[in-house]
Amino acid sequence: MTCSKNRRFIFAFFAIAHFLGRGARMTGANQEALSAKPLSNEEAAQRLEQLERWSKHNSQKPANSNTSRYHVQKALIDLQKNPKIAVPLLSKSFIDKTKDRAFRLNCAQLLRESGENMPVEDSAKLETVVVDPREDPLIRVFAAHFILRESERHPTALKGTIANMAVDFLRKGKETDFVRMLIIPGLAGSPQIERILLEELRAEHDLDATLYALGRIRSQNAVSPIVRLLKSKRAGKDFYKTRGYLALGEIGGAAAYGHLVEFLATEPSEIERNMILLAIGRSRDPRAKSLLTDFLLQKPNGYYITALRALRLLGDPSVIPTLERECEKPLPAYQKGWVIKTISAIKEHDKEPDY
Numbered sequence: 001m002t003c004s005k006n007r008r009f010i011f012a013f014f015a016i017a018h019f020l021g022r023g024a025r026m027t028g029a030n031q032e033a034l035s036a037k038p039l040s041n042e043e044a045a046q047r048l049e050q051l052e053r054w055s056k057h058n059s060q061k062p063a064n065s066n067t068s069r070y071h072v073q074k075a076l077i078d079l080q081k082n083p084k085i086a087v088p089l090l091s092k093s094f095i096d097k098t099k100d101r102a103f104r105l106n107c108a109q110l111l112r113e114s115g116e117n118m119p120v121e122d123s124a125k126l127e128t129v130v131v132d133p134r135e136d137p138l139i140r141v142f143a144a145h146f147i148l149r150e151s152e153r154h155p156t157a158l159k160g161t162i163a164n165m166a167v168d169f170l171r172k173g174k175e176t177d178f179v180r181m182l183i184i185p186g187l188a189g190s191p192q193i194e195r196i197l198l199e200e201l202r203a204e205h206d207l208d209a210t211l212y213a214l215g216r217i218r219s220q221n222a223v224s225p226i227v228r229l230l231k232s233k234r235a236g237k238d239f240y241k242t243r244g245y246l247a248l249g250e251i252g253g254a255a256a257y258g259h260l261v262e263f264l265a266t267e268p269s270e271i272e273r274n275m276i277l278l279a280i281g282r283s284r285d286p287r288a289k290s291l292l293t294d295f296l297l298q299k300p301n302g303y304y305i306t307a308l309r310a311l312r313l314l315g316d317p318s319v320i321p322t323l324e325r326e327c328e329k330p331l332p333a334y335q336k337g338w339v340i341k342t343i344s345a346i347k348e349h350d351k352e353p354d355y
Contacts, residue, residue, distance in 0.1 A: 080306025
């Protein structure tokens, strides 16, 4: 059983965005918030009240007022731009079981996008959300995500409980895409998670989503079955080849790298070849440096910028002299700009392209 084309497209877009490390971009009407002044505690509380009122209204029937949409959009952006003040308010609302489901989920999404840790007293209450079977499944998924995200600051004994919940949700078809996106990346090394994902891969169930998840946990056991899928007639029909290539890059290791080099030589699509180059950079294989710099110096049409992105993903400082020499050549202005950005990013150990 495979997911619909629309669902596959949405999931593939999210996966590629993660792979490139690209955050959300604000365009159009959102731009006016860029000049907004910082919020006070009182103003942040007011924005949260606006969001709560809109969430309750919209969960019952779609908002039909352009003015109300404008104000809630501004409230969301103001909260996004002031995470230090907003996060304590958002976390209290998220763990409050008396609040409306839609409002709590909006708070959860803002918390996730902020990248900020919850206050310790609120973080400690997440366990009650995760283990409560009466809670909404998606709210439990977000709570588990926050626990795993903060486990570096506060080691948790709940990883086994969360892994069991994830397996249960996957088997029962509960919020499976969110489980793969939000929980599974924090459970790398869990045998039970790898086992169920490999079962889903063999059953060819939700292939794009399963490939994404196997990449995130860097499952070496998945390399051979992924390669078989990519060489089958189903590639590009029942799942996006891009997702398979990027999964191999995430997994990394000698076997995955060797197959990516093979696919680079045989893949006819320029778009897919660009994705393979990014996957080679992400693979962290030491042989990637030579391949990518050779590719760059050949200046093939359609691949030059991607080769630079791949070198940034690789993050090897020893490529900097080559890039500096490249920058001294009479390049088009846009290419030289990309070379300069890549040098700067590698020096700063920034492997996540934001351009």
